[in-house]
Amino acid sequence: MQAVVLAAGKGTRLRPLTDAKPKVLVEVNDTPLIEDVFDNLLEIGATELIVVVGYKQEQIIERYGDAYEGVPITYAHQREQLGLAHAILQAQPHVDDDFILMLGDNVFRANLSDVVNRQREDRADAAFLVEQVPYEEATRYGVLDTNEYGEIVEVLEKPEDPPSNLVMTGIYTFTPAIFHACHLVQPSDRGEYELPDAIDLLLQSGRTIDAIRMDGWRVDVGYAEDRDRAEELLGTRSETTQQL
Template sequence: MKALVLAGGTGSRLRPLTHTSAKQLVPIANKPVLFYGIEALVEAGVSEIGIVTGDSAAEVEAAVGDGSRFGARVTYIPQGAPLGLAHAVLVAREWLADDDFVMYLGDNFVIGGITELVADFRAERPDARVLLTKVADPSSFGVAELDPDGHIERLEEKPRAPRSDLALVGIYLFTPAVHDAVQAIRPSARGELEITDAIQWLVEHERVVSATVITGYWKDTGSAADMLEANRSALEGLRPAQLGSVDTASQLVGPVRVEEGATVVRSRIVGPAVIGGGSVVTDSYVGPSTSVGQGCVIDGSEVEFSIVLGRARIEHAGRIAGSLIGRDAHITGAPQAPRAHCLVVGDHSRVQITS
């Protein structure tokens, strides 16, 4: 069995971060979300991995390499334009050959792995298996209807009037039967080859399409809010460690990981939280559900329920919460009266200010 990992797309909901970085490489608990998927695949015994890339191909290849660090063999498959998930299967046809495969969306985050799912698929070998989960707003996802035996009866992509609350999770398992479906379908109204249409084709041609409803944690990390929630969930399993320098005037409360080379001075860190290597936290409070990347500076500030990416500086900025702060960002307090906010804000940014 092979794996097809999708790492293309524009990441429009995570702009402006994705103007300069692939959305699959934005970190959760200081590890790129893409790495969680690769590790889950290898743990499930799938080590032959094809990564479908787009405009951020060079960055993805630099981060993942040949896959050996994960115990995998990685092949890169360029997708000229983001024309849909089924289109990714189409461009990977030669590499996939006639093998069964897992298709894994690189910005999806699942706690608990997929080992049991892969084992069940290998044992039962339906033509396709999809993962489903109940969601509050099904209209934002592909939605499935099941028959009494748990098989897929109907699929619809982002329906205006959903017939169920079961959304497709971005992990699919296929036999080579899916290639006939991908060849047969036509682009949707938004100009993409939809994987939901391909699976629906299998259903209509009486192929066996089964479903697994998961109750564990899953997030499509396509938005800042989803990233923060996934970060919170990942940090719940944090193993505390004090590998860096923490002075006697500082407090570490709960599960806190201070990476090697990090420095904490006269500060209070309340876990779950991680302070990346080379970062310096001085006269500050870092609260729960916060990950601070490598080489950051936090001075005279309060930060909680946030993701702070590498080399960001937060200095005398008051209290920051529920924020996603990009690499090399610099946030400072206003130095003098009259009190005012002074901002340099890029395209597609979102800023929330309280007076």
């Protein structure tokens, strides 16, 4: 299965760490964020990495070249950072079939393979991990609104008044139907083409969408304190493993 990695962002909230490097090359425990993403993707069976680059892209290309651990890399270029749905469309010419999507700035230690397995079993057009976060943090993410049966009825991008605290994390699988939805998305109030809006279009058109509860943890490294938290969690896990 091909994997698309979104790595074009500037990481303005991580400044000054990103003044001289792209966000995905910020290190957590001496490992660049994108390298941790690559390792996770290879572990769940990715056969090709399609990396969408933008800000200071030459640093990523020079560092990783045309392969990572023997898995080929193809680069797609997002010349303007206009949102995740726009970024996905830059990868479209290189995608052959169903694919994994992973954000390049998330550190995961969780059940990532469940996303691939569920999508294949259900033949869903989208599948992704979800987690519950404090309500005050839900405004940072794509939020799921569910009915009394737990079924998803709407997906909202960074709502000011979240209908729930159940949010999408940074890993998905999609069929090529997502590209048509991304083409239909209109700019948000932020002037960006939002991925949750594209997923909501799939949902409203009757496509099958699977939300899978995350078993484990992830950190969305948006701020310096997020990086510190990821390093703490990884360090704690390493110490526990050594003790065992």
